[in-house]
Amino acid sequence: MGIIVVIVTGALMVIGLYWFVWILGPAERQGKRGVNLSGGSIAAEKVQDNYKQYWSFFRHPNEIETSERVPDFVDTFYDLVTDIYEWGWGQSFHFSPSIHGKSHREATRIHEEMAVDLINVKPGDRVLDVGCGVGGPMRAIAAHSRANVVGITINEYQVKRARQHNKKAGLDSFCEVVCGNFLQMPFPDNSFKGAYSIEATCHAPKLEDVYAEIFRVLKPGSLYLSYEWVTTDKYISENAEHVAIIQGIERGDALPGLRSYTDIAEAAAKVGFEILKEQDLAKPPALPWWARLKMGRFAYWRNHILVTVLAAVGIAPKGTVDVHEMLFKTADFLTRGGDTGIFTPMHMILCRKPVTDSTSFDYC
Numbered sequence: 001m002g003i004i005v006v007i008v009t010g011a012l013m014v015i016g017l018y019w020f021v022w023i024l025g026p027a028e029r030q031g032k033r034g035v036n037l038s039g040g041s042i043a044a045e046k047v048q049d050n051y052k053q054y055w056s057f058f059r060h061p062n063e064i065e066t067s068e069r070v071p072d073f074v075d076t077f078y079d080l081v082t083d084i085y086e087w088g089w090g091q092s093f094h095f096s097p098s099i100h101g102k103s104h105r106e107a108t109r110i111h112e113e114m115a116v117d118l119i120n121v122k123p124g125d126r127v128l129d130v131g132c133g134v135g136g137p138m139r140a141i142a143a144h145s146r147a148n149v150v151g152i153t154i155n156e157y158q159v160k161r162a163r164q165h166n167k168k169a170g171l172d173s174f175c176e177v178v179c180g181n182f183l184q185m186p187f188p189d190n191s192f193k194g195a196y197s198i199e200a201t202c203h204a205p206k207l208e209d210v211y212a213e214i215f216r217v218l219k220p221g222s223l224y225l226s227y228e229w230v231t232t233d234k235y236i237s238e239n240a241e242h243v244a245i246i247q248g249i250e251r252g253d254a255l256p257g258l259r260s261y262t263d264i265a266e267a268a269a270k271v272g273f274e275i276l277k278e279q280d281l282a283k284p285p286a287l288p289w290w291a292r293l294k295m296g297r298f299a300y301w302r303n304h305i306l307v308t309v310l311a312a313v314g315i316a317p318k319g320t321v322d323v324h325e326m327l328f329k330t331a332d333f334l335t336r337g338g339d340t341g342i343f344t345p346m347h348m349i350l351c352r353k354p355v356t357d358s359t360s361f362d363y364c
């Protein structure tokens with residue numbers, strides 16, 4: 001009898017310790033804890049309703065390409081997912097190629113630093129981060145380049161989080177965060193010496209519209225780099241499995257219809273950019289960007305149990321379980337997109353705003 005009590009007590013202590021570490025401990029070494037999951041700026045009791053509205057809107061992404069309501073629903077999406085992303089992924093909301101011998105964190109940073117290295121900015125230059133999330137890339141880029149980075153995101157909650165992180169990292173004098181729509185940016189013409197967007201412009205219903213805005217605010221002669229989400233040349237629109245994978249990615253990531261890799265340079269050229277370079281960074285010899293998603297599978301199950309328990313006891317908002325389940329399924333679609341090679345989240349394009357006779361005077 002005595003031995004059974006000891007074993008049961010020991011087992012309970014181990015389980016308790018496990019939950020303590022995973023509930024109270026942050027998933028990616030820093031950032032969110034499970035007990036702090038929220039619905040962003042949405043009141044806890046409205047999270048489930050907002051999730052339902054989001055889901056019914058994004059059920060048919062191809063049919064909503066022209067909808068003016070897209071930015072509002074993208075905003076709702078980021079209220080719903082921002083805490084879960086930070087908790088389970090970190091402060092950089094994007095993928096990067098895996099690198100032998102380097103951690104995810106290091107690989108992420110290398111991918112971010114490459115973006116700013118390619119746009120040739122100097123210390124003190126004013127650079128625009130289009131769709132900045134909670135600012136993981138912005139901080140890495142400011143620290144690496146000593147440029148002044150201005151980030152824009154449509155989501156108020158992300159602005160709050162990004163400013164907190166900037167301050168905590170001691171980078172608030174280099175990093176500014178603005179809440180706004182990248183389709184109508186609150187910046188004067190010719191006001192930035194460089195711009196980049198990391199896995200963000202895929203949310204624009206029409207790529208030309210956001211590219212035209214970026215073109216407008218850039219100084220002539222300066223460079224813009226983007227990592228785009230696209231279907232590759234392996235995607236066959238008559239293949240039912242391919243279509244299901246792409247639809248799964250669109251629905252779970254608030255995308256108003258994924259574009260083909262051929263659309264990117266076309267959109268950039270249409271608004272006036274010169275194309276300097278275009279490359280799918282996911283192609284071999286790059287190691288799979290989706291390896292991190294695959295490796296996390298066990299953690300997702302654990303997170304699912306955790307979120308269910310936290311929602312049941314009223315710590316996390318009720319709809320958190322639905323949102324987490326949606327992300328769980330999305331991770332699978334993304335992995336299949338990577339395995340089949342029909343999708344890439346890192347189709348890179350590097351462009352320049354040309355210097356014309358009438359504008360050359362502005363570039364100094």
Ligand SMILES: C=C(CC[C@@H](C)[C@H]1CC[C@H]2C3=CC[C@H]4[C@H](C)[C@@H](O)CC[C@]4(C)[C@H]3CC[C@]12C)C(C)C
Nearest residue numbers: 084085088089093094199253300303327328330331
């Ligand atoms: C660029 C975009 C976001 C890309 C990624 C940062 C996110 C895409 C899918 C997300 C996740 C899927 C599974 C989640 C898991 C179930 C949970 O337990 C922990 C968080 C996840 C790993 C989450 C993290 C972020 C993503 C990888 C899009 C929106 C354009």
Ligand SMILES: C[S@@+](CC[C@H](N)C(=O)[O-])C[C@H]1O[C@@H](n2cnc3c(N)ncnc32)[C@H](O)[C@@H]1O
Nearest residue numbers: 092093094131132133153154181182198200203
């Ligand atoms: C997947 S996150 C990437 C964030 C950041 N680039 C990173 O890598 O961490 C996409 C970002 O684009 C922003 N976004 C989407 N649509 C937007 C719009 N219309 N205007 C401004 N920001 C937008 C989202 O709010 C979010 O911050």
